[in-house]
Amino acid sequence: MKRTGNVRRSAAATTESRWVRRLLIGVSLAFLGLFLMMPLAAVFAQAFSRGWEVYVRSLGDHDALSAIGLTLLIALIVVPVNTAFGVIAAWAIAKFQFVGKSLLITLIDLPYSVSPVISGMVFVLLFGRQGWLGPWLDARGIHIIFAVSGIVLATLFVTFPFVARELIPLMQAQGTEEEEAARLLGAGGWQTFWRVTLPNVKWGLLYGVILCNARAMGEFGAVSVVSGHIRGETNTMPLHVEVLYNEYNITAAFAVASLLALLALVTLVLKSALQWKTAEQLAPEEQGYTGD
Secondary structure (H helix, E strand, C coil): CCCHHHHHHHHHHHHCCHHHHHHHHHHHHHHHCCCCCHHHHHHHHHCCCHHHHHHHHHHHHHHHHHHHHHHHHHHHHHHHHHHHHHHHHHHHHHCCCCCCCCHHHHHHHHHHCCCCHHHHHHHHHHHCCCCCCCCHHHHCCCCCCHHHHHHHHHHHHCHHHHHHHHHHHHHHHHHCCHHHHHCCCCCCCHHHHHHHHHHHHHHHHHHHHHHHHHHHHHCCCHHHHHHHHCCCCCCCCHHHHHHHHHHCCCCHHHHHHHHHHHHHHHHHHHHHHHEEEEEEHHHHHHHHCCCC
């Protein structure tokens, strides 16, 4: 029996009455409007409440530029590292059997179950002056807590699952048949990876990278603990927003926050584009399927 017949029967079995569909759609739109669109609109409205000149001056402030530059630097360091780790970990987990595989998967999921604030406290316990490794590092002039290196480590920890967790199920679903065929045809390990494995997961990889970048630039909890809130030195954009808001500099706080909101919007657009691209790739295969 053709796939189209199965699809029609599935659709018929799940079709609800018109008023139920309208109610569900209305509730969804109301929820999105209340908890997503209104806060975003409020951020931009408050950011431009005193005019374009004040908005530009707020972003051009030395401390704001420092926070923006530090945020971009952290993302430029963290995202490539986590991308490399995610690809390697996903490749190993999905394509090979080895001792400790379940433990590795558990460790990858660890940041999801640990509060970012707690992870920041762990870094303080390890690398602070009174921590386990603090005196040894301090004697050698190495500073991690209240320094950029600490922010990098904390951000690495909270973001490293994103790429791996996006690729692992994708690679597992694809199986190993194509890689085995490539090896039988004489391709080496790196050739197989670059020409078979990586092209098959490129959209999932980009999706994971986008999510990782968004979290790296917007992380607050772990970074707040390890940064020390040193103005102009260790304040990222989220921390700088908090400082400005606590000083009742509301317009400047929302001006910087609008950049983070814009990042969120760009992330959503790219996410939707990648989902559309993935569906477009799968569509020809589904149309060509005729059944058993």
